Amino acid sequence: MTDTLTEAERNELITPLLENGWGFVSGRDAIEKTYTFSNFIDAFGFMTRAAIWAEKWNHHPEWSNIYKTVYVTLTTHDAGGLSALDAKLGAKLDKLAGG
């Protein structure tokens, strides 16, 4: 079982993501971001690298892909909201996307 973030942890861990293009999802304790790449190969290449990290950390995004765009939502299902894993995976996705 994973714990949801305390208010202090939320300020520390989630705020930097909000400053880097992430936003809260309406009606859920989750964050989302849209990544746009040059083409499908770059978009799916990003997903592939992210997928391996997600599996390694046993924490997986909800995500969609339409051609060169990837829409990501992060939340921790077994915690019922945002956990430290979401902050960690969000920061990793930004790094993998080069942003």
Place this chain on the structure above:
Amino acid sequence: MTDTLTEAERNELITPLLENGWGFVSGRDAIEKTYTFSNFIDAFGFMTRAAIWAEKWNHHPEWSNIYKTVYVTLTTHDAGGLSALDAKLGAKLDKLAGG
């Protein structure tokens, strides 16, 4: 520019997909299917193989992934509806998924 399917082609090419778990999307000339795998590795492995075919054929799905589930929608944007490419990609996805 890709042509949308004629009624005869639709019967010939789309009907077999409808008999294999595909359904029409409400409000769009598109088809959708949900694939469920054993785990994330299998789900994303399917997506990876599909992605390479999609790029090779220059025809890409709209798709989402949540853990072991992959939701796929097929339509041909530049045709404004279903084309022969959707039938071809749909059949390939079924084959890649082992179904």
